[in-house]
Amino acid sequence: MIAFWVLAPIMVAAALGVLFVRKAVHAALLLAVVMISLAVLYAVLEAPFLFAVQIIVYTGAIMMLFLFVLMLVGVDASDSVVETIRGQRVLAVVVGGTFALLLGLLLGQASLGAASGLGDANAGGNIEGLAQVLFSRYVLAFEATAALLITAALGAMVLAHRERLTPRESQADRARARVRAYGAEGAHLGPEPAPGVYARHNAVDTPALLPDGTPAASSVPGIIVARGTGRRAPAYRDVEDVVGTLAGPRADATEETHAEDTPPADGRGA
Amino acid sequence: MDDLTPFLVLSAILFSIGCVGVLVRRNAIVVFMCVELMLNASNLAFVVFAKQHGNLDGQVAAFFVMVVAAAEVVVGLAIIMTIFRSRRSASVDDASLLKL
Structure with missing residues (x-):
């Protein structure tokens, strides 16, 4: 529980940071903080496999993807403060606060009692136990996941592909265009200083x-x-x-x- | 064994923050990050319930959520890239061509 009380304030602060920071890069880094802290909490909750997967898949792959897209889209693409719908921000905070209140009340009503713990389930090793559940009861969902991943990869390739509509500009073309600009309006011919x-x-x-x-x-x-x-x-x-x-x-x-x-x-x- | 309610409270807080983020932020990439935050919060709840009930079904569910999140992020970011390439903007308000 010590790990929880240390990490929980950090996670909430970082999540609020995602909400408030202006630059998308800062939001991505704060989200990485939340995800790594979450990985540690998984380790505390007796889920060592998910601890590794969280770090490899989330902070390794997904955050890297976010940062790549941020670099492609432009680091200076910061959020606008203009509200398109009047009062939307206030309403959103009210709705979110109500939702949090509802969840809090729900958790207040429920009493979980003592946790069973995963001692029995993890007796033969966490990964072995997960594999037994995954390849027996959830094997169909696992196969569907494979189809989903292939579809996603193909979808991303189709979306990222771009047909070239005009012939590729060669170096000779660029040189000709530069000399033409020099002749027409006297643009600087040489390289930039x-x-x-x-x-x-x-x-x-x-x-x-x-x-x-x-x-x-x-x-x-x-x-x-x-x-x-x-x-x-x-x-x-x-x-x-x-x-x-x-x-x-x-x-x-x-x-x-x-x-x-x-x-x-x-x-x-x- | 300790009471696991604080973990669920943290999960609820993170989910609510992600929820408000999706509603408030205008940059499509940050909106995506907030969706990821909500998915992570639900994952935490799954792992907590797995420990609470003493079986591994919750951890398998969290594993599937991670796989689906990875697929969703790949396609979503590709869509954002395509929109950015044609409109030079990553704001969710600018893509309003279908509006009357």
């Missing part, structure tokens, strides 16, 4: 500095700009200050100046 090379960092989230000291937006990958995690570029003027300090003390040498954040996407070459 590398990040951070002309600043003091060479991390990908630090924009490169142009000769006049302004950061070059096109040197930072678009996804970093979209997430707003880009770093500020140390200003070119900063370097001038250092040179000035080396040459001799100046009145404004201690004043530290930084360039503005990464400007909007069209800030290439001044």
